[in-house]
Amino acid sequence: MAKRRAAADGEGVLIATYFAPLAADAPGAFSLLDDCAALTPTPGHDLILKTDPIREGVHFFSDADAADIAWKALAVNVSDLVAKGARPVGYVMALSFPEEPSARWLKKFAAGLKAAQTAFGLTLLGGDTDRAPGPLSVAITAFGEVPAGKMVQRGTARVGDRVFVSGTLGDAALGLALVKRPLAAIEMRLLSHQCDFVMDRYDRPTPRVALAPLLLAHASASMDISDGLLKDAGRMADASGVALAMEFERLPLSDAMTRALAANAERMRDVVAHGDDYEVLFTVPEAGVATFVSAARALPFRMTEIGVVKKGAGAVIAGADGKPLVFDKSGYEHF
Amino acid sequence: MAKRRAAADGEGVLIATYFAPLAADAPGAFSLLDDCAALTPTPGHDLILKTDPIREGVHFFSDADAADIAWKALAVNVSDLVAKGARPVGYVMALSFPEEPSARWLKKFAAGLKAAQTAFGLTLLGGDTDRAPGPLSVAITAFGEVPAGKMVQRGTARVGDRVFVSGTLGDAALGLALVKRPLAAIEMRLLSHQCDFVMDRYDRPTPRVALAPLLLAHASASMDISDGLLKDAGRMADASGVALAMEFERLPLSDAMTRALAANAERMRDVVAHGDDYEVLFTVPEAGVATFVSAARALPFRMTEIGVVKKGAGAVIAGADGKPLVFDKSGYEHF
Known part of the structure; x- marks a missing residue:
């Protein structure tokens, strides 16, 4: 030939x-x-x-x-x-x-x-x-x-479902701050390996490939949170015709974010309203939570229950005082 | 719900x-x-x-x-x-x-x-x-x-196959010339409806959707000629490890291009070495040509045999004198 x-x-x-x-x-x-x-x-x-x-x-x-x-x-x-x-x-x-x-x-x-x-x-x-x-x-x-027919949609969360998120939140926001200004590490009080960690989270987000089969088996709705938890949870709520009620105290934080937050409480905004996390936000029907949690133990990253699906509209993250957190801008805007 | x-x-x-x-x-x-x-x-x-x-x-x-x-x-x-x-x-x-x-x-x-x-x-x-x-x-x-497995590739033309092209060549080049400078119509000697036709060929190229089933049934190799006939025929020749020998006199021209070519022979370059044609260049084994030509009569656009696949390398378009046409640049360059 x-x-x-x-x-x-x-x-x-x-x-x-x-x-x-x-x-x-x-x-x-x-x-x-x-x-x-x-x-x-x-x-x-x-x-x-x-x-x-x-x-x-x-x-x-x-x-x-x-x-x-x-x-x-x-x-x-x-x-x-x-x-x-x-x-x-x-x-x-x-x-x-x-x-x-x-x-x-x-x-x-x-x-x-x-x-x-x-x-x-x-x-x-x-x-x-x-x-x-x-x-x-x-x-x-x-x-x-x-x-066939099994794609997990964002608009299928149901009242009573539990809200979960993979990994940890806000690390990429810290990474971005360091990429822009290395000395920001000082005011964040980050250790050297924590600086590496958050910059890696910004530069090399890791899709949660191993989570996919568990979502197929257990999740009622799911989406990734590329534009920040609050904004994307709002989209899931809108698409599903429900409300998502979450609590800040339950959100999964890395050691790096825990330190940065202790140094400056305004970093809460990075946890819930910054883009670039690329974690998965999903809901699991209450009856399936125990089975899911058990199966998720085999995963090499964290899985955290952060709230519940309620009647109503929109996404709310309650602070330690029980009042909803409000930010001037809830997430990354494309327009 | x-x-x-x-x-x-x-x-x-x-x-x-x-x-x-x-x-x-x-x-x-x-x-x-x-x-x-x-x-x-x-x-x-x-x-x-x-x-x-x-x-x-x-x-x-x-x-x-x-x-x-x-x-x-x-x-x-x-x-x-x-x-x-x-x-x-x-x-x-x-x-x-x-x-x-x-x-x-x-x-x-x-x-x-x-x-x-x-x-x-x-x-x-x-x-x-x-x-x-x-x-x-x-x-x-x-x-x-x-x-499954039936995609018509560009690298499967065989020695002896006949070379075909759909539609007419070079119209989009004339259309582009008019888009750039309306008065170019005068030197091209185009009638008003011909100006509309060539500008439409530039602005609204029409993929030859009805040709696809015939290609599946009859073609040995195929590709579209978005970067000009000479260049894309060269790519088919390279990919197939053969030579494509074509003749300028056989190339299908619209009435508009026929007039423009009569007014200025340098328009030959537009026929063979301009991009934007979006016609299909394909080869049909010799034994299948009659059946293909018969089936192609039902299509609402022209189908023209323009050459033959030979041993060797590269694509050649012979002029009226039998000598290969040569241009400083054979087609659209992306780099």
């Missing part, structure tokens, strides 16, 4: 060198030599789709490490899939560069993607690269699978 | 007003109220995936009609699906606005998407909108279906 080759133009060479190795495990990616990818769905399953681009200046800084940019671009999409109960399968990616990227940058970027793929269990299937004025943009569309 | 509502934030209102109606036919789009979409694949079929964003200043002008931008954003992706033999099914879309778009712009944009959806036979499944500095960007990932 004749030997197949990549196109000998700029885009072809770039793809063959840096991106084709990331697609090696997917036969339907055709080594990125074709115009489209083919994905063979598992019989009896729905494909879950998410597209969430990230851009320099909005989602990351111009001095961000290329490997971190790649990781985050994939993580923000996989986080949504996982919150729907899906097993990540693959992704396509459109890269837009304001200028021709350096080989060093591309090598790091590809390494970051490779690390994220391995951690999250999915594979590059196809993509597009071009040059356009404006900020560097990484637009990923990710695919996951759930048994 | 409690009434479900869209989130009452800027992004939620925007989506509910302008985009949710476009997703009304897809139950898995959940009225765009959820974080992900679910797509139930037809049993025994592969999903074909394509992501190709368009950006202001690169793929369209800042004064372009919002409806045309929307149409083109969808068309460039569907064109690729169709060239692979796929039936278009759905798409997700990420919109990035440099500033808050006006209601008038959004209404037109949504109308253009609706028209394109109807023409191409697919439905909005989900998406993302945000504000970011830089040009307006419309990033669509489109999905189609083919029977």
Whole structure:
């Protein structure tokens, strides 16, 4: 058979060198030599789709490490899939560069993607690269699978269900503060390893892949909290036609956040009203809580009950005095 | 059951007003109220995936009609699906606005998407909108279906196969020239309706949806020619490890291009080396040509045999004198 080759133009060479190795495990990616990818769905399953681009200046800084940019671009999409109960399968990616990227940058970027793929269990299937004025943009569309009809929706929480959240809240907000100003560590009273931890939480959010099967089995509603707990809980409440009543005292905090909060109570805002957490907010019917909690013990991250679903509307987080916490801005606004 | 509502934030209102109606036919789009979409694949079929964003200043002008931008954003992706033999099914879309778009712009944009959806036979499944500095960007990932394993690849042309192309070539190049400078019509000697025709070919490329089943049944290799015939034929040749030998005299031209070419022979370059055609280049084994040609008569657009697959490498278009046409630049360069 004749030997197949990549196109000998700029885009072809770039793809063959840096991106084709990331697609090696997917036969339907055709080594990125074709115009489209083919994905063979598992019989009896729905494909879950998410597209969430990230851009320099909005989602990351111009001095961000290329490997971190790649990781985050994939993580923000996989986080949504996982919150729907899906097993990540693959992704396509459109890269837009304001200028021709350096080989060093591309090598790091590809390494970051490779690390994220391995951690999250999915594979590059196809993509597009071009040059356009404006900020560097990484637009990923990710695919996951759930048994047919089983996607865990955000609008299906029911009165009486218990509200849970994965991991810890607000760490990425501290990480962002440190990325902007390293000396902020002093007023936060963070130890050195805590600084590393919160910056890692900002740069490399970890989708809760292992949680997905438990959500399928036990959750009544679920979503990831990329725009902050209060705002996203409000969205779940709106979509479900219920109220979510939570308590600040029950929210899961890392050691780092506990210290930062002791130093400055205004950090409460970072816990409930900052974006970038990429944890999962979900509800479990009361009758299923014990079974769920027992199953969740095997997970390598925390799972915390933080409130209850009630009749009414909106999301409320009560402070230590029982009164609702109010902030001037409840979470990240896209417009 | 409690009434479900869209989130009452800027992004939620925007989506509910302008985009949710476009997703009304897809139950898995959940009225765009959820974080992900679910797509139930037809049993025994592969999903074909394509992501190709368009950006202001690169793929369209800042004064372009919002409806045309929307149409083109969808068309460039569907064109690729169709060239692979796929039936278009759905798409997700990420919109990035440099500033808050006006209601008038959004209404037109949504109308253009609706028209394109109807023409191409697919439905909005989900998406993302945000504000970011830089040009307006419309990033669509489109999905189609083919029977499992049947995607028509670009790298499977065989020596002896005949080379075909759909429609007519170079019209979009004339359209672009008119968009840039209306008075170019005079030197092109175009009649008024021909000006409309070529501008429409530039603004509203029409994916050859009806061709897809015939490609599945008859084509050995196929791809769309978004970057110009000569360049994309070269890619097919490279990917297949063969040579594509074509003749300029056989290339299908519209009446408009025939006039423009008579007025200025340098327009040959527009026929073979300009992007934006969005026609399909494909090969048919010699033994299947008669059957294919007979079946293709039912199509509402032209199908033309323009050359043959030979041993060797690269794509060549011979001029009237039998010598290969050579251009300083063979097609659109992304880098």
